[in-house]
Amino acid sequence: MNPIGAVIKVGKETRRREKVMKVKYSFMSDYSELVHPQVLSKLASIGNAQFDGYGLDGFSEVAKKLIKEKIGNPEADVHLVSGGTQANVIVLSSILRPYEAVISCDTAHIFVHETGAVEATGHKICTAKGVDGKLSVEEIDEVLKFHIDEHMVKPKVVFVSLSTEVGSVYSKEELTAISEYCRAHDLYLYLDGARLGAGLASPACELTYADIARLTDVFYIGGTKNGMLFGEAIVICNKRLQEDFRYHIKQKGGLLAKGASLGVQFMAMLEKNEAGEDLYDQLAKRAYEMAMKLAKGMKDLGYGFLSEPETNQIFPIFPVSVAEKLHECYGFYDWAKVGEGRIAVRLVTSWATPEEKVDEFLKDLSGIKQ
């Protein structure tokens, strides 16, 4: 079972390569490896113990308690679901009245890469350009002021992601400003944390889990992209949004009969070791470190970046010939043409990326003549 056909995507054109059988390593995503062994051990440890269905089991209870401790908010409501698009759809459709809308960047996952899932629940997404995948207060304000009466939708939720779809992070100041704006204008702030671990592992992001819980109304902690088989923990901080949430999960097909499979995995991720650290943060940190090592190596070789590397997604710029050569042995996405003959590509590291693969990649890169 060898990886991985590389999808070649430049600007508007995309094609799927034939399976490349000799790929040394894939930097295509942080969900290319199945599951961290500790998570699997935890699942195995349950044996045939019986439990209540639909997330009302004791494991999920413990997992939720661990999450509330991690974010320092015992009053929050926590719900475990199986995927990010699912989390986004359930949360947003639970908050909005039929004519209300979401404000997001036009690079937001919900806007570009969820097959119109939010619109399929009846809601429009109003976009702003953003910078580096991030919304500013000014842009949110502009969207709000544009929508003046009942002939237009009424924006009600601001959607941000951390880290963003292009690997950047909000600073504490930026997210605080957005949060304050939302509260002053009766908007809800929802944070998509598919890569929350990756975001908070970055020194560029001075935010803590407690900050996130304090500044947002709802967010989720992504497990799939940080070493779990699957699993995202929706955290509802705003009490007004907590009522009847399980109805929404069930109606949208998100209530697993064996919800325990989520609870057990999150237990494995969040129980602290003797050093007081949990696996979730350890894995996120490791992905970050591998990305930084890659980035530094490429900088040392003289390569620049589309934007400054901040998390486990980095966007080096190569001559097209170099990128083509790398594609022979490594999986990654082409991202965007950058001037004549140059291209930005996306490399993603994960909790499972072996350091020797990073070294090998850098060595191979240094051997390619531009």
Place this chain on the structure above:
Amino acid sequence: MNPIGAVIKVGKETRRREKVMKVKYSFMSDYSELVHPQVLSKLASIGNAQFDGYGLDGFSEVAKKLIKEKIGNPEADVHLVSGGTQANVIVLSSILRPYEAVISCDTAHIFVHETGAVEATGHKICTAKGVDGKLSVEEIDEVLKFHIDEHMVKPKVVFVSLSTEVGSVYSKEELTAISEYCRAHDLYLYLDGARLGAGLASPACELTYADIARLTDVFYIGGTKNGMLFGEAIVICNKRLQEDFRYHIKQKGGLLAKGASLGVQFMAMLEKNEAGEDLYDQLAKRAYEMAMKLAKGMKDLGYGFLSEPETNQIFPIFPVSVAEKLHECYGFYDWAKVGEGRIAVRLVTSWATPEEKVDEFLKDLSGIKQ
């Protein structure tokens, strides 16, 4: 982590018992135990092998091939998703135009127990009474004839489940008749196979996997209730319904980033042993046998049943005092009052039910004075 609060449900009244700490065993459902060890071993065997995301991995490819072999239809399309409500919603909303509707029994899971998930995608469910949870051709015909013009919805899909929500199975003759009616009247036939293993394990059901594939337009093979962590395999036999199906999965939040987690599990369930049997059928058979042993034991003690036991869900009738006594040590649902002072209860066995627990239950039952 001890089980399981018992939900007491008689007629319209339901209450959740306090956690019963001394329960000897729970017969509440077939999803009370996490996962069969062979499935877990298979997941462990993957290690850190890398794979394509979103179900395009090689494991899923193998799993789909095994499924097509099992049903004897190489032309079918197979898609793996994480839960039954999700499967139902994705399939039904993919088939129907906005004004088209589903025909089902009024005991159907989609009608009663999915929080209006089908309606939430815009479609009405037209119900018939059914007998023992099963639709007849006459009833379908009546529903069809009732809907005469554009002031009413247009029924387009017939929904059946096997085994049904009340433990019964369609005979080959019954399902064939429905299938023929559907084809003659331009209706699609969709079979909810959350408990397909349990259904086909029953001698009362003379149907094979190949029959199901031949008689229906779409169906799914349920894994969650037959020993997997989670996972249902949607099988689209009718070519007209295959187009663009992955769009529907993605939009409804059902496309797992690590789709491989489904593929690997189904591989574990469907690879045949030396005797030519797969784990899926073995586990279904075991659940059936435990139910039959329970049933026979109760019959021997003189108890009758709400309907003849056919699958792993059985509905014995007890004096209320007996049921109350049993509740002290066993988990199960009260189902329906039956005359004065008697009650039908639901007992469910699973792939994991230990034979000694069945024996213990029967022994305890025989010791209770009526």
Place this chain on the structure above:
Amino acid sequence: MNPIGAVIKVGKETRRREKVMKVKYSFMSDYSELVHPQVLSKLASIGNAQFDGYGLDGFSEVAKKLIKEKIGNPEADVHLVSGGTQANVIVLSSILRPYEAVISCDTAHIFVHETGAVEATGHKICTAKGVDGKLSVEEIDEVLKFHIDEHMVKPKVVFVSLSTEVGSVYSKEELTAISEYCRAHDLYLYLDGARLGAGLASPACELTYADIARLTDVFYIGGTKNGMLFGEAIVICNKRLQEDFRYHIKQKGGLLAKGASLGVQFMAMLEKNEAGEDLYDQLAKRAYEMAMKLAKGMKDLGYGFLSEPETNQIFPIFPVSVAEKLHECYGFYDWAKVGEGRIAVRLVTSWATPEEKVDEFLKDLSGIKQ
């Protein structure tokens, strides 16, 4: 331009007759005649006066004021839309959260004759049998108690119609009981008043407009079936349901650019004459009187009824041969087989039914040999 092909509908079978060119009169509906001349005169009187769009004009303002006076509730919100299905969809979808449902009779227009319009906005309708098209508190309570947890929808609105789809009316006692039940159980009560005039014109209904406004949360006053070209006035009595209602109207396509066309018509219907009576009540009364004259005449000829005639829809029972004979000269719907060789038919009178047509019908009926 002569009327009217008769649709023959008995039990489940329906067919449309060829256009019957010699029909003397059609009793098929109360929307077979276009518009009362006074309404048309009022429209003509506007000339080319200019007005604000989308219902913000001065005519609509006056009309709303007249409606609030008629119902004795200056705090109500009034919105004018063009049709009944539209009113039902806008109101119900504005009230409900995604997992919430409606309770209605299984004869309710929203359940049978609106092509799944309510479900198309995502909501399930939970039905009870009812008696004579009317819900009882006991039935509502049964539906409520059946829905116990997040695996099921949560009923939130009770839908009643007055007069009902089968011509009956709620008594003051009956509607009061339902209203009190709803308030005690946090349900909203919505009354479909497509034939509100017809209902309140009936002595069998002791309710007043003020009673309706007091007992319900939302209702509408139907104009289309009482002499207007088109137009229904939604009245929102419950302040919690008033917020942002125009957004819902606009989103569902119900905000007419020339909302004034609704305002002017309702002005014509509601301005009082010297005797203190408005056209709306006069027309409703006339339809009632013609129905009663028809009913009395048929009783005098020895015919019985499916249910006691209470409003402008009546359901006499004829031998099939008599009904067939009548179909040669009169338009009406066959309704239901009643024993061997007899059939109940539906006759509807309207504001425009000429008394001589009633006389002629009775004379013709008396001349038919059974």
Place this chain on the structure above:
Amino acid sequence: MNPIGAVIKVGKETRRREKVMKVKYSFMSDYSELVHPQVLSKLASIGNAQFDGYGLDGFSEVAKKLIKEKIGNPEADVHLVSGGTQANVIVLSSILRPYEAVISCDTAHIFVHETGAVEATGHKICTAKGVDGKLSVEEIDEVLKFHIDEHMVKPKVVFVSLSTEVGSVYSKEELTAISEYCRAHDLYLYLDGARLGAGLASPACELTYADIARLTDVFYIGGTKNGMLFGEAIVICNKRLQEDFRYHIKQKGGLLAKGASLGVQFMAMLEKNEAGEDLYDQLAKRAYEMAMKLAKGMKDLGYGFLSEPETNQIFPIFPVSVAEKLHECYGFYDWAKVGEGRIAVRLVTSWATPEEKVDEFLKDLSGIKQ
């Protein structure tokens, strides 16, 4: 009943003025006057003739025949509904499968001014910038190429309007190019004709009704903005899209019980006079002529325009002080700031605009010192 509060809208800021009692004339819209007298006479001529309900009457039949003659396509399907947003929602939701999307300009009515009505039926709108409210083939192609796989919606319908929301018209060449592109790429072309009369009345638009019918798959002919009380005629040219369309109308609340009220009005609009001209085209022409007279007068006074006047919506640029002065006596919308101290405003003429009001406006304008 005097008009009309002027809404002041500049860039993002809008406020509603106090009712201005001394307004001489409103150029705010082409739906400020109720109905042309000939249309009203036709309605009056019906008297109490009886007709079939829900658009199956003989008047509607005649109207549909007249429309098919006007567009030269006897095979088209015609349906009469009451408003433009309603038409857009019914048509688009009838065409699209759940994951399919619309391509439009970001100035399109469906994107900006219909309160998310299209999204409320579950569909995303993918926008392009456009020039003067018009899409180009290049832009459509870019949108199509951007959407590469099942993680994104699949664009399926191209939405254009004629005349556009900013008063421009497509040339025959432009619309032909779009039509050919759509057919080559399996896209449907839908044309919003709320102001189709105004568009085709413009010499800048060399298109005929027959061209529109030939080049598009569906379009509608707007009556509300061209002298009718209300009414839009949906024309379905593509046979694949004709099936079961009445179900969609009914479900979305658009099937008027007295559909005859639409049929009669369209008869009045489309019956030809001795000169072979119908009222529809006459009224559209008159609105155009008044706009051109206004435009010429303003040009003669030295004023420029935001874009060249082509239809009954024109956008002169004034110094802010001049616009303010005009607001004292005339109703119109401020549109956009144009450099320092200047503003573009929107003036709309209609079938009912008296020539002397145009003259008066120009005289008043000439008297204002800049």
